[in-house]
């Protein structure tokens with residue numbers, strides 16, 4: 001069970017912050033900033049109270065294998081992938097929406113905050129961080145330690161679906177019977193909310209990244225060509241999930257290395273190939289959606305049917321995915337505006353109530 005905060009917009013839960021009047025809080029408030037943070041497997045998105053949305057950075061770091069020294073972070077580190085000598089390791093500190101490299105996550109977050117804000121001597125921001133519903137205590141601690149590394153003087157953890165409804169601008173009374181399907185780079189999170197909070201939720205590891213792996217394997221097996229993850233991602237984005245809807249053949253070109261000749265080659269991949277690769281993943285996601293609907297209290301089902309399924313997360317933008325969900329599940333589905341940023345925007349909106357929430361950093365002591 002998650003220990004993170006359930007935020008109710010119209011009547012925020014009041015549990016007074018004991019460190020609110022502390023000396024550190026007072027000193028830290030000078031020239032400081034409140035920041036909403038969404039650390040994802042693929043991207044980190046920040047929302048700064050005084051600046052708004054910060055352009056997302058890839059959740060990637062570059063490190064020297066021997067010395068352990070960090071060399072780059074974010075999109076710059078991602079661009080180095082496959083182009084560096086063997087002593088430089090490019091890695092993702094998050095896997096399947098969980099922290100797997102604690103120091104790497106702290107370095108990444110610290111670097112992005114520093115870049116976005118000229119860190120002063122007394123820079124001690126207050127953070128609201130999104131967490132998947134049901135996060136375990138080890139992951140919770142890891143996130144709080146990353147917050148400490150940034151010098152945070154207060155940190156509030158907010159369940160992602162609650163951040164999402166705020167990010168979509170829904171008032172508390174409008175969230176009754178809302179179903180959110182968040183298909184990200186590392187996981188799919190499905191939640192149903194009532195006015196009181198999250199009623200049913202489900203977490204699974206089907207994701208944009210597992211789709212990329214499936215595309216990569218299909219191209220290797222079918223065409224005997226080895227392509228990179230970026231190429232697989234581009235094919236997924238270009239051809240999407242619409243084959244199952246209209247059976248219109250579409251093609252996209254990609255380049256890779258022939259396994260037979262060892263030479264670089266260019267090939268055309270079809271939408272049918274991509275459907276063959278990603279359909280087993282999509283249909284698992286549909287099964288999870290059905291399971292969640294079956295566990296949803298009947299009183300909320302009518303509102304879900306009326307409101308439709310809200311899709312967020314980068315991979316919800318897969319071409320045809322909304323129509324496919326509508327057709328298979330029988331409930332209209334639509335993709336939210338800026339689906340990759342909704343959680344961070346929601347955490348940013350929650351900053352207005354930050355004084356009212358308990359400081360999770362207290363649990364570290």
Ligand SMILES: Nc1ncnc2c1ncn2[C@@H]1O[C@H](COP(=O)(O)OP(=O)(O)OP(=O)(O)O)[C@@H](O)[C@H]1O
Nearest residue numbers: 040041042043184185186187208313314315317318
């Ligand atoms: N137009 C698009 N069509 C299909 N997939 C897309 C598109 N744009 C981005 N994606 C995919 O979205 C995924 C990243 O989504 P997002 O940034 O929401 O993930 P994340 O928040 O980092 O991950 P998570 O929340 O699962 O830990 C990647 O797999 C990427 O390929």
